[in-house]
Amino acid sequence: MPGFEVFGAEERKQVSDVLENGVLMRYGFDGMRNGHWKAKEFETAFAKRMGSKYCQLVSSGTSALTVALAAAGIGAGDEVIMPTFTFVASFESIMMLGAVPVLVDIDDTLTLDPKAVEAAITPKTRCVMPVHMCGSMANLKALMEICDKHDLVLLEDACQALGGTYDGKSLGSYGDLGCFSFDFVKTITCGEGGGIITNNKAYSVNADQFQDHGHDHIGNDRGEETHPTLGYNFRISELNAAVGIAQLDKLDGILKLQKKNYTIFREALKDVDGVTFRRVPEGGEENYSFLNFYLPGEVLAKKAHKALSEAGVDACFYWYTNNWHYINGWEHFRNLKSLGRLPSEIQNQIQDLNSADFSKSDAWMSRTISSLVKIGWTEAEVHERAELMRQAIVKALNS
Ligand SMILES: *Cc1c(COP(=O)(O)O)cnc(C)c1O
Numbered sequence: 001m002p003g004f005e006v007f008g009a010e011e012r013k014q015v016s017d018v019l020e021n022g023v024l025m026r027y028g029f030d031g032m033r034n035g036h037w038k039a040k041e042f043e044t045a046f047a048k049r050m051g052s053k054y055c056q057l058v059s060s061g062t063s064a065l066t067v068a069l070a071a072a073g074i075g076a077g078d079e080v081i082m083p084t085f086t087f088v089a090s091f092e093s094i095m096m097l098g099a100v101p102v103l104v105d106i107d108d109t110l111t112l113d114p115k116a117v118e119a120a121i122t123p124k125t126r127c128v129m130p131v132h133m134c135g136s137m138a139n140l141k142a143l144m145e146i147c148d149k150h151d152l153v154l155l156e157d158a159c160q161a162l163g164g165t166y167d168g169k170s171l172g173s174y175g176d177l178g179c180f181s182f183d184f185v186k187t188i189t190c191g192e193g194g195g196i197i198t199n200n201k202a203y204s205v206n207a208d209q210f211q212d213h214g215h216d217h218i219g220n221d222r223g224e225e226t227h228p229t230l231g232y233n234f235r236i237s238e239l240n241a242a243v244g245i246a247q248l249d250k251l252d253g254i255l256k257l258q259k260k261n262y263t264i265f266r267e268a269l270k271d272v273d274g275v276t277f278r279r280v281p282e283g284g285e286e287n288y289s290f291l292n293f294y295l296p297g298e299v300l301a302k303k304a305h306k307a308l309s310e311a312g313v314d315a316c317f318y319w320y321t322n323n324w325h326y327i328n329g330w331e332h333f334r335n336l337k338s339l340g341r342l343p344s345e346i347q348n349q350i351q352d353l354n355s356a357d358f359s360k361s362d363a364w365m366s367r368t369i370s371s372l373v374k375i376g377w378t379e380a381e382v383h384e385r386a387e388l389m390r391q392a393i394v395k396a397l398n399s
Contacts, residue, residue: 003188003254006253006254007189010246010249014243015243018238018242024237024238026057026237039238045245049251051170052170052173052199053198054204055197056195057241059234059236060193061182062089062181062194063234065092065093066234067210068196070210071198071203071204072153072203074099074126076345079101079124079125080129081112081121081129082094082112083130085365087160098346099345100350101350103356107279108278110134111132112128113360114139121152130143130156132159135164135289135290136286138156140154143175154174154177156175162186163187163254166283178196180194181194182247188244188248188250190240190241191240193244209227210229211233211234214229215231257375262373265389268387269386276294277294289373295393308388316372326361328365
């Protein structure tokens with residue numbers, strides 16, 4: 001997945017364009033910048049690559065989610081449905097706005113189970129936020145039907161699935177809004193950064209204003225701008241955006257290599273008795289940043305994970321006991337340990353996450369192992385790793 005593996009001369013050249021004129025900010029200083037508008041250039045290129053009308057760059061994937069929710073008018077007391085398997089950014093962005101995260105089960109796609117989503121809808125529900133974890137997607141057609149029926153916003157967190165597609169569309173471009181992260185370990189990186197895509201003009205204007213203090217961005221004197229709305233500062237810097245331009249040029253090459261390496265791993269595991277693969281919804285194509293597979297049960301999955309690590313196979317993840325990506329590891333969230341008092345809407349409405357029944361999610365997560373797919377490995381290293389993986393898993397399943 002990591003774009004940092006291909007950081008090179010192209011990124012350095014983009015950054016030095018910015019360093020030469022010294023305008024590190026994306027707005028204003030027209031005379032000094034020698035025609036360099038890196039953030040704008042990235043936004044235009046990214047919207048085009050994703051097949052979306054609009055793109056708004058911001059400072060991180062987490063701020064992209066926050067800005068996207070705000071742009072859709074989501075605020076205090078509104079309920080946003082999110083999965084149990086995701087990154088902490090999902091509930092952070094929701095709660096930042098005083099909105100209430102509603103956690104529901106995943107299924108064998110490792111993403112939102114549409115039936116669980118429908119069952120969780122209340123009169124306060126405003127948004128469904130699928131998270132396309134580890135390179136593959138939620139059943140977007142089913143989720144879109146639910147959102148249409150109940151008049152809800154569909155916001156895709158595509159931070160881990162850049163370049164994957166569904167129904168021929170880029171992930172992130174299917175729903176009302178899509179969010180991406182360009183942090184240092186993502187498919188392409190800006191160092192830090194995030195992006196929002198949408199075809200909705202009003203959302204794009206809202207996002208543009210909200211991420212920069214509500215400034216209207218009309219005219220070319222920032223000091224004269226008015227504020228149609230309250231906002232915040234989630235801006236990206238020109239230096240970060242510059243890195244992203246060079247990385248975006250490399251995206252297709254990255255995806256091609258990921259697919260090639262993924263296929264070698266999958267071929268090596270496909271005949272191992274007891275190994276099955278994550279379900280990809282019909283009409284979807286992964287971005288191949290991870291190979292995700294199931295073992296027959298929790299005990300064997302733990303055994304296989306240990307065997308992989310003992311065999312020296314790095315970057316294999318057992319998310320079930322991981323502190324970042326599954327509800328089991330989020331003690332701070334389950335017990336609402338905030339520095340200051342949380343909005344009363346959150347305190348009053350949030351489900352009791354310590355007693356909620358997520359046994360359906362547990363059943364999949366406890367069996368799941370994900371192998372990262374790097375692009376810096378040589379072909380020989382990929383084959384060697386595939387063979388080590390196969391041997392370690394076969395041994396764990398048969399001892
Ligand atoms: C990385 C990530 C984010 C947040 O991105 P940052 O840029 O690190 O803030 C959000 N959601 C998912 C699924 C992610 O993997």
